[in-house]
Amino acid sequence: MPSIIIVGTQWGDEGKGKVVDFLTESTDIVVRAQGGSNAGHTVYSDGQKYVLHLMPSGILWPDKRCVIGNGVVIDPIGFLGEVDGLLDKGIQVTPDNLRISHAAHVVFPYHRAMDLALEARRGDAQLGTTGRGIGPAYSDKIDRCGLRMNDLANTERLATKVRTRLAMFNGASEGIEAPDLDAILKDYSAAGERLAPFLTNTVTYLNGAMRAGKSLLFEGAQGAYLDIDHGTYPFVTSSNTTAGGACTGSGVAPNQIDQVIGVCKAYTTRVGAGPCVTEEGDFSDRLHAMGREFGATTGRKRRCGWIDVVMLRFAKMVNGFNSFAMTNLDGLDGLDEVRLCTAYELDGERMETPPLDAEDLERCKPIYETMEGWPDDISGAQSLDDLPTKARRYLDRITELVETPFSIVSVGPDRKQTIVAPDVLAAGK
Ligand code: IMP
Numbered sequence: 001m002p003s004i005i006i007v008g009t010q011w012g013d014e015g016k017g018k019v020v021d022f023l024t025e026s027t028d029i030v031v032r033a034q035g036g037s038n039a040g041h042t043v044y045s046d047g048q049k050y051v052l053h054l055m056p057s058g059i060l061w062p063d064k065r066c067v068i069g070n071g072v073v074i075d076p077i078g079f080l081g082e083v084d085g086l087l088d089k090g091i092q093v094t095p096d097n098l099r100i101s102h103a104a105h106v107v108f109p110y111h112r113a114m115d116l117a118l119e120a121r122r123g124d125a126q127l128g129t130t131g132r133g134i135g136p137a138y139s140d141k142i143d144r145c146g147l148r149m150n151d152l153a154n155t156e157r158l159a160t161k162v163r164t165r166l167a168m169f170n171g172a173s174e175g176i177e178a179p180d181l182d183a184i185l186k187d188y189s190a191a192g193e194r195l196a197p198f199l200t201n202t203v204t205y206l207n208g209a210m211r212a213g214k215s216l217l218f219e220g221a222q223g224a225y226l227d228i229d230h231g232t233y234p235f236v237t238s239s240n241t242t243a244g245g246a247c248t249g250s251g252v253a254p255n256q257i258d259q260v261i262g263v264c265k266a267y268t269t270r271v272g273a274g275p276c277v278t279e280e281g282d283f284s285d286r287l288h289a290m291g292r293e294f295g296a297t298t299g300r301k302r303r304c305g306w307i308d309v310v311m312l313r314f315a316k317m318v319n320g321f322n323s324f325a326m327t328n329l330d331g332l333d334g335l336d337e338v339r340l341c342t343a344y345e346l347d348g349e350r351m352e353t354p355p356l357d358a359e360d361l362e363r364c365k366p367i368y369e370t371m372e373g374w375p376d377d378i379s380g381a382q383s384l385d386d387l388p389t390k391a392r393r394y395l396d397r398i399t400e401l402v403e404t405p406f407s408i409v410s411v412g413p414d415r416k417q418t419i420v421a422p423d424v425l426a427a428g429k
Pocket of ligand 1: 012039040128129133134135221222238272273
């Protein structure tokens with residue numbers, strides 16, 4: 001199989017975990033390259049539900065290798081909790097099937113405290129972060145005062161570096177209780193000791209594996225509009241969630257990538273604050289009443305709206321999708337009509353791509369195209385031909401508008417409820 005980057009096309013929670021899990025069967029190594037435990041991937045396998053935060057979902061496959069790359073920020077305590085949960089369920093996690101970059105940055109309790117304190121200080125302008133310390137951990141990385149996984153393995157070095165970092169604990173940290181150095185050193189050196197066998201130079205590992213003919217699957221976290229550069233800033237996360245982030249966050253060169261698949265929900269969802277042009281209260285209520293659209297990481301209700309083609313169009317530019325994988329198409333079952341936002345109206349002007357500024361985006365009005373819905377339950381469809389014509393038309397119209405075909409369509413949470421267009425998948429290369 002070719003090497004593929006999987007990215008979210010919206011605001012995260014598109015169901016990337018399921019798509020990655022599905023494609024894992026025909027890949028060798030699954031790689032996480034950005035984000036941290038702010039991500040939450042739900043994967044159903046053999047009737048068992050797994051919610052993964054930092055762990056690549058390839059871990060559920062006994063013969064696959066997983067890599068957490070240099071671009072990820074790791075909370076080692078939370079991560080070991082995740083590892084223990086998997087071990088309890090009989091999933092193997094060994095240095096043989098999991099490699100962690102020695103250069104990935106570490107999330108400390110003071111990052112979480114700062115995340116929560118900064119949010120509280122923002123008052124009405126809160127971003128709605130996940131509170132996992134992601135922003136402050138990436139800030140330390142960029143500020144060059146962060147610690148990397150390699151630092152955990154050596155207790156003396158860990159103590160010196162945490163002490164130096166805490167001596168700088170100032171300004172932004174005003175009003176936050178001073179972190180307990182002894183507790184940090186105790187917990188983090190114990191975690192470092194347990195994780196040491198997993199640490200490696202993942203850049204040489206991945207490049208060596210590719211030279212040996214192995215294929216990679218990059219499991220993106222969050223989505224295009226949470227990208228620190230291209231998203232709805234400042235209502236974004238702190239990493240590059242778009243396709244380029246997979247390369248910088250892993251040390252795999254762009255010319256080694258064969259294709260990019262954009263995962264999009266059949267509708268739009270967003271958690272946290274910030275603009276969402278197609279959001280509709282009734283539509284959200286309907287999905288929540290169906291038991292859908294509660295955040296995997298924080299349990300928050302997601303805000304929901306119709307599919308936004310304007311955003312998909314721009315996401316395609318930035319990511320270069322070869323194809324889409326659509327998830328949750330069954331979430332639209334039973335509607336009389338479905339709507340697609342094909343353009344925005346801002347100050348009397350029609351826009352085909354989103355404005356640069358989040359405040360302008362907030363003022364945009366959706367221009368909708370309405371199509372007939374389908375009354376049928378599509379959750380048993382096994383091929384595109386099994387779908388009702390009206391559902392096919394919905395997909396075809398999106399393909400037409402974004403010039404991107406569908407390689408995968410998911411009609412339910414189970415691995416078996418996945419329709420594949422093998423020709424599109426193969427043509428992606
Ligand atoms: P942070 O990543 O915790 O700093 O949160 C910044 C913004 O990104 C908030 O609006 C979060 O709700 C959102 N966010 C972060 N991770 C995810 C995710 O995996 N899915 C959906 N939204 C996310």
